[in-house]
Amino acid sequence: MANKAATMRRRSPMRVLTLTTNEEAPFMTQQIEALSDRGVETTVLAVPGDPTSTGGRSPVDYLRFLTHVRNTLDPSYDLVHAHYGLVAPAALCQRRVPVVLSLWGSDLNGSIAPLSRVCARHCEEVIVMSSTMARELDVDAHVVPDGIDLSTFAPRDRDEARSAVGWTEPGYDVLFPYAPSRSVKNYPRAERIVETVGDRFREPVRLRTISGVPHDRMPTYMAAADALLLTSRSEGSPNAVKEAMACELPVVSTPVGDVPSRLADVEPAVVAESDRALSNGLEEVLRSDRRSNGRRAVQSLSLDRTTDAVYEVYLRALGTRESPSDRNAVTADMRHE
Known part of the structure; x- marks a missing residue:
């Protein structure tokens, strides 16, 4: 440049x-x-x-x-x-x-x-x-x-974030950062995958749909969540994925836009096409209970x-x-x- x-x-x-x-x-x-x-x-x-x-x-x-x-x-x-x-x-x-x-x-x-x-x-x-x-x-x-505004989208204390957004009950919280009405985001598929994964855990697995909140509040939700789930039918370079990476929130996604290349060297992270692979990947991410190394991968952005x-x-x-x-x-x- x-x-x-x-x-x-x-x-x-x-x-x-x-x-x-x-x-x-x-x-x-x-x-x-x-x-x-x-x-x-x-x-x-x-x-x-x-x-x-x-x-x-x-x-x-x-x-x-x-x-x-x-x-x-x-x-x-x-x-x-x-x-x-x-x-x-x-x-x-x-x-x-x-x-x-x-x-x-x-x-x-x-x-x-x-x-x-x-x-x-x-x-x-x-x-x-x-x-x-x-x-x-x-x-x-x-x-x-x-x-990505890396000063705003950055790792935060998870317990403090959970308290701030009111997610204090036991279980797992999977973030879906879009309005369910946006058909291209395929909310019904996200519901289906989380329901499948929830049947494999003793504690609840909740799909948290967040939209319409101030943008500077999203890092708090990302700190509070256990994973971000993207089930979109098509994308270019979804900001939610890059922002989650900056917050070190693990991402499970369909292979849309530049997501596969963005997550190529990120762990834990899953890019998959089928419901079965997405469900298995989300289960693996939740059981690992780890944050990702995604922040390093978005420094150039x-x-x-x-x-x-x-x-x-x-x-x-x-x-x-x-x-x-x-x-x-x-x-x-x-x-x-």
């Missing part, structure tokens, strides 16, 4: 219009805050409508958003950063400033994948969360996983380092790099093959 002295050769401040489907996404808000320390002023526009309603957002909501973007984008902005494939068309409805597109993972799967791929071809720069995602595109992409990588992408989009290098070299050290 280019050193910080090189990245400072730019006009200041840089103004960015960020488009998103979720203005409260913790990894995005953390990134924006970290970018502000590098002289980047960000305005966030979110698609109107309620994504949690029965019908979700409608095509009309996205058409309204397109108009809102065009009306907001005045000459003071340097570039547009579209977070998620569904907002890429709104970013590309203008050609006055360059567009950086960040794909989150689910936007390269299912019905919106073709839209994401087409839009990626017309953006100046594209950011993806994993090498697997990069291979799904027919354009070059920067591999920049979301960074500190928020500071990944923010530097995103900042470099901005500079490339603006054409201010004095000696542009190969796109993939910018974030090569963010990868974990």
